[in-house]
Amino acid sequence: MSRRAERTIADLFFALGDDTRLSVVTRLRAGGALSATALSYGAKVSRQAIVKHLQVLEGAGLVTHERRGREVLYALDARRLEEARAFLDAISAGRDRAIARPRGLVEEPPPRPRGRR
Amino acid sequence: MSRRAERTIADLFFALGDDTRLSVVTRLRAGGALSATALSYGAKVSRQAIVKHLQVLEGAGLVTHERRGREVLYALDARRLEEARAFLDAISAGRDRAIARPRGLVEEPPPRPRGRR
DNA sequence: CCGACATGCAACAAATCGGTTGCACATTAC
DNA sequence: GTAATGTGCAACCGATTTGTTGCATGTCGG
Numbered sequence: 001m002s003r004r005a006e007r008t009i010a011d012l013f014f015a016l017g018d019d020t021r022l023s024v025v026t027r028l029r030a031g032g033a034l035s036a037t038a039l040s041y042g043a044k045v046s047r048q049a050i051v052k053h054l055q056v057l058e059g060a061g062l063v064t065h066e067r068r069g070r071e072v073l074y075a076l077d078a079r080r081l082e083e084a085r086a087f088l089d090a091i092s093a094g095r096d097r098a099i100a101r102p103r104g105l106v107e108e109p110p111p112r113p114r115g116r117r
Numbered sequence: 118m119s120r121r122a123e124r125t126i127a128d129l130f131f132a133l134g135d136d137t138r139l140s141v142v143t144r145l146r147a148g149g150a151l152s153a154t155a156l157s158y159g160a161k162v163s164r165q166a167i168v169k170h171l172q173v174l175e176g177a178g179l180v181t182h183e184r185r186g187r188e189v190l191y192a193l194d195a196r197r198l199e200e201a202r203a204f205l206d207a208i209s210a211g212r213d214r215a216i217a218r219p220r221g222l223v224e225e226p227p228p229r230p231r232g233r234r
Numbered sequence: 235c236c237g238a239c240a241t242g243c244a245a246c247a248a249a250t251c252g253g254t255t256g257c258a259c260a261t262t263a264c
Numbered sequence: 265g266t267a268a269t270g271t272g273c274a275a276c277c278g279a280t281t282t283g284t285t286g287c288a289t290g291t292c293g294g
Binding site: 135137163165170173187188 | 281282283284285290291292
Binding site: 008009010011012013014015016017018019021022025026029078081082084085088089091092 | 125126127128129130131132133134135136138139142143146195198199201202205206208209
């Protein structure tokens, strides 16, 4: 499931761009570390689906996990959320501050409108 | 192409969760209103792909478009970005909680797995 | 009018996503 | 030890995403 391991800003937003994952994030924020099984209670989808979502979130650096006996507890990593917030700060609140633009993005200068394609 | 018209927060993040779209957003932020064709210069994908991305962005309320003669100019709507930022503010804890939590992921003392459900 | 430019539309195609189910394995409670 | 409980793995599915190409239409400048 999206095994980029790149951890770009886009990956971060992608991870947040799903209702179920967003719900997981808010629940982890409110309830601390929880297991996939615990998170699946009250969710509209199965435990396995939650597990996959947690893997996406972890891949984006938004959560970490720790084995605790027979269960695995997932916790939110707020630092990554800060990064997302900082990015939005940079492009929404204006200010010509040098924004931390995601590495690898195509940011070519205005090319001459000459030529095809 | 995701014709929800719901404009939820998740839709917003989804729209931002793609390298090409994020690039479009930053370019619109820096360069003001641009046409799909102009945006396609320097992009890794075709004009049509850019058009589709612009439709996704518009569906999320992030951009608006205006016909200008034979071209269509797309512009960023910062208000929607503010919404995303506000959401992140709300869940990214900031506030009084110590964000500088070293490395510990679990906040709960002993697991104390008692009979659940 | 003509030609260049910009957009609009539609049909594809391939990859990814979000989800399920079934079952094996590990750990804990009793 | 045995039964619960929690996890891990893999196959499979349908829908959506992301991209392409080809062509038609609209608009502007000589």
